[in-house]
Amino acid sequence: MTGREMYGSDREQAERMLDRIQTAADEGMPLDDVRIALFDLSAAIDRESDLAPIADRISVLASALGPDSIHEVIEMVRALVAGPVAPAEAPAEPEVPDDVAAYAADQELGAMFVAEGLDHLATIESTILQLETSPDDVKLLNDVFRPFHTVKGNAGVLGLMSIQEVAHKLETLLDRVRSGTHAMGPAEVDVVLKGVDLLTLMIRELPARAAGHVGTDVTRRRADLLDVVTALIEGGPSPAVYEPAAVAPAVAAPGAAAPKVDRRDDNQSTVKVNTRKLDALLDMVGELVIAQSILAEDPVLVRSRDERLNDRLAQLKRITSELQRNAMAMRMVPIRQTFQKMARLVRDMSRQSDKPISLVLSGEETELDRKVVEHLTDPLMHMIRNCIDHGIEPAAVRAETGKPITAELRLSAFHQAGSIVVVIGDDGAGLNTDKIRAVAIQRGLIAEDAALSPDAIHQLIFHAGFSTADRVTEISGRGVGMDVVRRNVEALRGRIDIQTAAGRGTTFTIRLPLTLAIVDGLVLRVGAERFVIPTFAVRESLRPTAEQVHALQGRARMVRVREKLIPLLHLGEAFGIPDACPRILEATVVIIEDADRLLALVVDELIGKYEVVIKSLGDAFGNVRGVAGGAILGDGRIGLILDAGGLLALSGAGVDAVGTAA
């Protein structure tokens, strides 16, 4: 079977399918069906044939299909199927061709190319790192090759010649590797990664440059990269930087067809959805749940003895809660992508600092809330930088102490008791207790004679402005450090712990809630208003007796709970609620806790414990102190969610949970 034959028959088949689509469209087939037919066409094209870039292009066109553009799009697809594929050899341009004009010519398709291109590049980046460790994995190689091919093809179709040339050059290199005439070594991985960085930059800047902004000048970088790739291709395997390129077996016999990998597995089973649409859907599901519960609790229905009606209501309830569970699951994404970013970071840092490191990932499949993932990347990067910079010893030191030269960095994620646990561990030197103590004394964080347990001393690294770096490196030790990490983790309502053993390494454990969208809360009433306080911030609640309440200057200011005096905050007064119960002895006191400080909230009554969906109050309100957001309660009205930290700040008091009363 030769490529040419495959190409010819594929093309005829595609044309026949297209004819059928056109006829159906003329006969008034609905828009969505036309779109699906085009997707089918795209899927039917053999991914290993020369038509593959056209397949991607067709799906781009299909996505862009509008009610007025059916015929236009079909004509474009026809031209694609009939016409030549992207040029085999990039035109020899004297200087960087102007991609911006080509992008500006069709911004809608351009925008799709940008989104897809960046996705492909992310795939390449993570796959090439895996390929580095197992260079003879044909599937991995194909997984790197194919996205390059697609980016190249799409760029060519759109006329983005400058991008196309880079992608083409790298594809050529990879093709040599695929055909076994070139070995995959560290230099090749390096240049592919550099190429990915460059392409990412060029593609990402396209929209801004089309809008008239001045982008980064990549002329030099681009020329350099192309030179390096050319040198690699022509000069055969270049001298390896890391290790001799001895282990670089031919990947496949020349001419042998690469095994087909079913890419539909990972691509076609997922759909990209605008997050705004997703959030709107989740909002509506939340409303449906509330509407259902209002209906179920309607006095008329509750009194009803009609069995059929009750059955139907029960059925509605089942469906609603199933729908809610599914909708919530849609917010969850695997942590894999974040981990893959870390893999790149570890590789770069390992080379930069000359410390060989093997990164062991586990639990990449663990799913967590999209928002949590987004906010987890920065703290993780920071901690890994710290691990490599401060934790892992230089190779020479490791050799002296009899440790393996190659350090091990473990990154894992798993579910445990309703939370997500992310663990970062190294087999480095461990935290230096004496040094941390010395620095803390020097920075005035603790007294010179403070008696602290090693654990308490280790906790000091989370203090603002604490950094033990002997030297300020490019990578860490700039004074922002673990305090920022801790703040970020706490902003996600999580917790971070350290275990360390001198000479054996350090392990950081981050515990996070499964989702930021829902919180377990205690619903309180003050006057006609209801509030929600997250249960994790609640220590206890009580009806105070006269002996427990202590007045200061004639006003009730403190409540005494088991030898501890806790300042009172009358929520009704603090928030200006007119009909709040003024007498503390008739009220309920809820003791809340934040960052080891306690405050007693005076409220009218406790209504109960509920799971509520957290909603932002929106941009119209700046930062309302003491309020974290709004929750839609069972009757459809909004209750404000209280923020313990903000309330403590508002009261200007609070008492240390471990110390003595103020």
Next chain:
Amino acid sequence: METRVGIAGADAARHQPDAGGKYLTFALGGEEYGLPVLKVREIIKAMDITHVPQVPGHVRGVINLRGRVIPVIDLRLKFGFMAQENTDHTCIIVVDVVHLGMIGVVVDSVSEVLNISGSDIDQAPDFGDHVTTDYILGLAKVKSSVKILLDLDRVLGAEAPVMVESF
């Protein structure tokens, strides 16, 4: 027809009486106002509003609009009229405000949608320091009455980040 009076504010171009189009008119404290219909997302009956602390008096709080939390402004209080109990006619007009998104505006009653031609719209005269005319798109003369056309982006947008009073 043109009444050339002093123009309040430097951004004079916005106040040019070229603002012809459809307006939703409503009553507030005995006066008639209008909003460009394109800004209006929907009109809902007055409902229970959840009070939010630390905000200026004219910010009534938040409501649940089909799963979204949106702020509600009392235009009576914003314009310095006396507060008034809700009546059967009290409505919340949900508008889309630049930078702020959806905002509910409490008005006494909603009247009708009028097609007002640009030639019937005059610039707001300059009353000096007594009355701010910044957020008035223009004054529309409809039959015997005058409707005050509002630029809600200015009425509400101006206070965007400072809606919460500083302590």
